[in-house]
Amino acid sequence: MPTNTQTSPAQVGINRARIAQAIDTILAGQAPDTQVCAYIYDLQGLEAHARHLVAALPDNCEFYYAAKANPEARILATLAPVVHGFEAASGGELDWLHACHPEMPLIFGGPGKLISELSRAIDLGIEAIHVESLTELRRLAALCAQKQASCRILLRMNISLEGIAQTRLTMGGKPTPFGIDAEDLGAAIDIIAAAPQLTLAGFHFHLMSHQLDVQRHLALIALYFATFKRWCREYCLDLGLLNVGGGIGVDYANPEQVFDWPAFCAGLARLIEEAQLTGVKIRFECGRFVTAAAGCYVMEVLDIKKNHGEWFVIAHGGTHHFRTPAAQNHDHPFMVLPGVRRRQSTETEGDDTRLVRQQATLVGQLCTPKDVLARRQHIEALQLGDYLVFTHAGAYAWNISHQHFLMHAPPVMHFIES
Secondary structure, eight states: OOSSEEOOHHHHOOOHHHHHHHHHHHHHTSOTTOOOEEEEEEHHHHHHHHHHHHHHSOTTEEEEEEGGGOOOHHHHHHHTTTSSEEEESSHHHHHHHHHHOTTSOEEEOOSSOOHHHHHHHHHHTOSEEEEOSHHHHHHHHHHHHHHTOOEEEEEEEEOOOTTOOOOSEEOSSSSOSSSEEGGGHHHHHHHHHTOTTEEEEEEEOOOEESBOOHHHHHHHHHHHHHHHHHHHHHTTOOOOEEEOOOOBOOOTTSTTSEEOHHHHHHHHHHHHHHTTOTTSEEEEEESHHHHGGGEEEEEEEEEEEEETTEEEEEESOOTTTOOHHHHHTSOOOEEEEOOSSOOOSGGGTTOOOEEEEEEEEEEOSOSSTTOEEEEEEEEEEEETTOEEEEOSOSSSSGGGSOTTGGGOOOOEEEEEOO
């Protein structure tokens, strides 16, 4: 069980009443014979949560939103007045973010950037490009020379974790495709020194995701601070920016337990003072922790069947819409809401199939046994036409799913604004 967690209403998710109201609104706009399949996003709750995150940070910190978590236009519009900027991890995201919010500062990260993407980032004059390799650095230097254009960069570095406990998703501290090996830092600085159009603004570290423990994350930040200071001293660098990534996780197994952000920020302030880094801008780029609780995925129950001694609930939708459970290899948290109507077709007249205090596996409509959202879950009561509501579906959900498989229709997108 993660330590140093607290329950925060803004992070627990959308309450049942608001979800039920949203389903009523969706039903009112659908044909009577259409079953519900929808994403519901609470924009009001999202804004309150984002403001809470930003307000708790020490004065010299910035908070960027990692748009890869959820790039929906309405999500971006809600966050734009609150966060300091957006982070893009592809040329497509870069163009989308700029088109939606040309006023917002943008940073561009990720391995394997295309030359055309680097060129586009230079032309847009974005806040910074996070350089992932010496090859990418040379390409960027050549492009800037050709264009006679300047560019601010951060070097993304892959450093040793020095005994810090790893999470279940670790992008550094070991051989990975991400970042520049610390052994190559001298060569990178030499390339920058020979390229007057490049400005080294700072370093970028992002070694872990799914972090649920405050003290472990503070230990990681302390390592970043110590490394930043040592390199500035060793290479005679006067840098004003350190990007410490994101990586704050969501405990899908215990969603009421959330990362204690205020406690983390209090510890962060102490670390900044101790490291004498109050004059350095500390930048965060968080995604999952920002939007996960603001969304839920709703599936109307189509069929309930027993097969080889086990119950299965088949609902409208599946992992082609909501890949999070498959991607994370977990049983996703859910609730059951009673249906406000039942299917009235001839096939179901007189069909009173229901579950009462049974275990069942929750699946979708795909022709694969891997289309599972939660296995062998206790069901207190459920019948045809009820709704399975999968909470914490606001991040790495619809946008990472294989949306065109079997050519099923997309879900309805519904946004709660007040």
